[in-house]
Amino acid sequence: MIIAQNIGVSIAKTDILSDLSFHAGAGQLTAIVGPNGSGKTTLLKALTGELPYTGKISLDGDDMRSFSTAALAARRAVLPQAAVLAFPFNVLEVVRLGLLSGLHVHDSDLPQRALKHVGLAGFEARFYHELSGGEQQRCQLARVLVQVWHPVRDGKPSWLFLDEPVSALDIGHQLEVMQIARDFADQGGSVIAVMHDLNLTAMFANSVALIAGGRRVIQDSPENVLTDAHISNAYRCNVQVNATPNAGGGAPYLLPHMASIRRA
Amino acid sequence: MVTMDTTVPTAMPRPIGDRRVLAVRVIWLSAFVLALTIVASLTVGASGTSLFAALIDWASDNEIGLREQVILFDIRAPRTLMGVLVGASLAVSGAVMQGLFRNPLADPGLVGVSAGAGLGAILAIVLGGLLPATIAALTGIYTVPIAAFLGGWLTTMLLYKVATNRGRTSVAVMLLAGIAVGALSGALSGVLVYMADDTQLRDLTFWGLGSLAGATWGKFAVAAPLILLSLATTPFLAKGLNALTLGEATAEHLGIRVQRLKNIAILTVAGATGAAVAVSGGIGFVGIVVPHLLRLAIGPDHRYLLPASAFLGATLLLIADMISRTIIAPAELPIGIVTAIIGGPFFLYILLRNRGILDM
Ligand SMILES: Nc1ncnc2c1ncn2[C@@H]1O[C@H](COP(=O)(O)OP(=O)(O)OP(=O)(O)O)[C@@H](O)[C@H]1O
Ligand SMILES: [Mg+2]
Numbered sequence: 001m002i003i004a005q006n007i008g009v010s011i012a013k014t015d016i017l018s019d020l021s022f023h024a025g026a027g028q029l030t031a032i033v034g035p036n037g038s039g040k041t042t043l044l045k046a047l048t049g050e051l052p053y054t055g056k057i058s059l060d061g062d063d064m065r066s067f068s069t070a071a072l073a074a075r076r077a078v079l080p081q082a083a084v085l086a087f088p089f090n091v092l093e094v095v096r097l098g099l100l101s102g103l104h105v106h107d108s109d110l111p112q113r114a115l116k117h118v119g120l121a122g123f124e125a126r127f128y129h130e131l132s133g134g135e136q137q138r139c140q141l142a143r144v145l146v147q148v149w150h151p152v153r154d155g156k157p158s159w160l161f162l163d164e165p166v167s168a169l170d171i172g173h174q175l176e177v178m179q180i181a182r183d184f185a186d187q188g189g190s191v192i193a194v195m196h197d198l199n200l201t202a203m204f205a206n207s208v209a210l211i212a213g214g215r216r217v218i219q220d221s222p223e224n225v226l227t228d229a230h231i232s233n234a235y236r237c238n239v240q241v242n243a244t245p246n247a248g249g250g251a252p253y254l255l256p257h258m259a260s261i262r263r264a
Numbered sequence: 265m266v267t268m269d270t271t272v273p274t275a276m277p278r279p280i281g282d283r284r285v286l287a288v289r290v291i292w293l294s295a296f297v298l299a300l301t302i303v304a305s306l307t308v309g310a311s312g313t314s315l316f317a318a319l320i321d322w323a324s325d326n327e328i329g330l331r332e333q334v335i336l337f338d339i340r341a342p343r344t345l346m347g348v349l350v351g352a353s354l355a356v357s358g359a360v361m362q363g364l365f366r367n368p369l370a371d372p373g374l375v376g377v378s379a380g381a382g383l384g385a386i387l388a389i390v391l392g393g394l395l396p397a398t399i400a401a402l403t404g405i406y407t408v409p410i411a412a413f414l415g416g417w418l419t420t421m422l423l424y425k426v427a428t429n430r431g432r433t434s435v436a437v438m439l440l441a442g443i444a445v446g447a448l449s450g451a452l453s454g455v456l457v458y459m460a461d462d463t464q465l466r467d468l469t470f471w472g473l474g475s476l477a478g479a480t481w482g483k484f485a486v487a488a489p490l491i492l493l494s495l496a497t498t499p500f501l502a503k504g505l506n507a508l509t510l511g512e513a514t515a516e517h518l519g520i521r522v523q524r525l526k527n528i529a530i531l532t533v534a535g536a537t538g539a540a541v542a543v544s545g546g547i548g549f550v551g552i553v554v555p556h557l558l559r560l561a562i563g564p565d566h567r568y569l570l571p572a573s574a575f576l577g578a579t580l581l582l583i584a585d586m587i588s589r590t591i592i593a594p595a596e597l598p599i600g601i602v603t604a605i606i607g608g609p610f611f612l613y614i615l616l617r618n619r620g621i622l623d624m
Contacts (some may be wrong), residue, residue: 049516050516069520073517073519076517077517078514078517080511080513080514083510083514085509086510087368087509087559088559088563089563092281092282093281093283093563093564093565097509097510097518100503100507100520101519102519124280124281124282125281126281147518
């Protein structure tokens with residue numbers, strides 16, 4: 001369980017987040033949604049220890065600040081919103097970097113299995129820089145999966161932090177990657193994903209945190225957060241939320257109205 | 265439906281993207297070529313005697329002439345070993361600096377670290393007499409290399425601080441800052457040269473030639489510890505530098521203590537560059553050409569790139585030194601000129617092929 005209470009983050013004397021609370025449990029896929037610039041990435045960076053914060057973040061009861069770099073690397077992996085790569089590694093070598101945390105170094109087949117898992121089997125020798133945007137994103141995901149392959153290790157959940165994991169993907173691969181995240185959670189791990197696609201969020205998340213302006217958070221089940229009122233308010237546009245037509249009481253899905261965009 | 269694959273691993277064949285076996289082969293090959301080059305460097309030269317025969321004689325425990333003995337062991341041997349160490353440290357500090365700055369264009373010579381080290385060395389030569397006696401006694405013959413190391417260290421830190429913002433290093437800022445730092449060091453060095461007396465001036469000219477010609481066992485003994493110490497850190501840097509290619513934040517998420525890694529990398533660059541500059545002046549382009557060629561051959565994995573750079577850098581410097589002392593024999597061309605003539609065009613070629621890099 002990750003519990004963040006009264007989190008504040010300021011960069012260069014500007015408050016990006018203030019007094020924000022958030023939680024995510026094992027066995028759950030928790031989505032962070034909100035408009036551009038609302039502070040989703042910043043929250044994720046605070047949760048992963050990348051940014052200094054005020055307030056309290058605890059991981060399974062222990063203060064996040066008390067973990068060493070190595071201990072954290074053994075329990076969680078992070079997919080950044082924008083991945084960079086400085087040198088011409090090939091796909092296999094990038095994925096193998098996930099082994100650096102030292103958990104699965106003995107398992108030499110793991111990078112290949114992870115690549116197969118994200119639909120990149122046969123891409124091993126390709127140069128990362130020569131992949132398409134979506135292929136690069138899936139390659140990075142494979143690297144992240146290799147770092148914490150087992151959703152539960154030594155009786156403790158592993159954590160995946162994914163910042164917009166499907167932003168560059170086609171609909172087929174979006175579903176595939178969301179299903180990977182879903183399965184990771186179903187097997188006892190925990191996934192925290194920043195999402196822009198609210199339909200995918202409604203389909204796959206157990207819990208949704210809607211951020212607006214770096215302070216207001218509404219966190220609840222998808223049905224309770226993804227409502228006409230909340231969404232219109234946060235995103236400053238009109239949408240219509242419907243119940244899925246086929247599944248009884250299934251996930252809500254959203255239809256935007258072209259005519260009623262009321263952006264300032 | 266995709267499910268998490270947690271089955272027991274079954275052995276798969278080594279995938280085609282795996283360059284590790286190739287990399288190990290290249291390391292062995294370059295070590296072998298270096299051994300051959302060392303023999304050549306010991307025996308090729310302007311002496312006119314068959315030193316190769318003498319070396320064989322010596323190796324099979326036969327008596328060899330005094331003249332051969334002097335040339336082989338008092339002149340060629342220290343020069344060759346110095347060339348090995350300097351070449352290795354130039355190439356390795358280039359590779360480490362490129363890993364640290366996450367850019368294939370970062371080179372101690374190019375971005376002013378060598379100039380900073382040079383300033384340190386000149387400071388020590390000219391103002392060394394002003395050192396408090398206790399410190400002077402402590403540093404002794406190591407004063408110049410230590411000063412060069414400090415100069416290189418301060419420059420590298422300054423560059424990294426200026427060029428890195430929020431964990432990202434800007435190439436343009438790095439190169440421009442390097443020009444500024446290099447020019448400043450050059451100007452201060454000029455002032456110091458102006459202040460130097462005659463003996464110091466002779467030391468300076470000798471030092472500034474960028475040459476291995478002055479190599480003696482004494483100088484070797486002074487430079488070797490600092491260089492070997494710097495090279496000894498590289499096995500501990502390799503994994504971290506690999507992770508760093510994904511950026512500082514991701515490296516940290518992968519379990520690398522990035523700040524410590526950067527500190528050690530900067531010390532390594534400064535130590536290797538400083539010692540090399542202290543004994544041989546500024547020798548350009550080895551640090552940029554060698555790692556670049558190796559990345560093309562075996563990929564950027566620092567676990568292989570760093571040792572291979574050491575061997576290939578040493579080999580190339582020995583070859584350049586052989587050219588420098590034979591091409592206009594009996595006179596000598598400073599080795600810096602040879603490496604610049606070979607390295608300059610090659611560097612332009614790299615730039616031409618990778619123009620996109622500067623936009624990163
Ligand atoms: N390093 C920084 N310096 C200054 N301001 C920053 C910095 N990082 C983020 N911000 C600001 O903080 C706010 C939140 O940024 P953040 O990246 O968390 O947004 P986000 O919700 O992830 O947006 P997006 O959907 O576009 O990814 C933005 O207004 C952004 O301009
Ligand atoms: Mg973001």
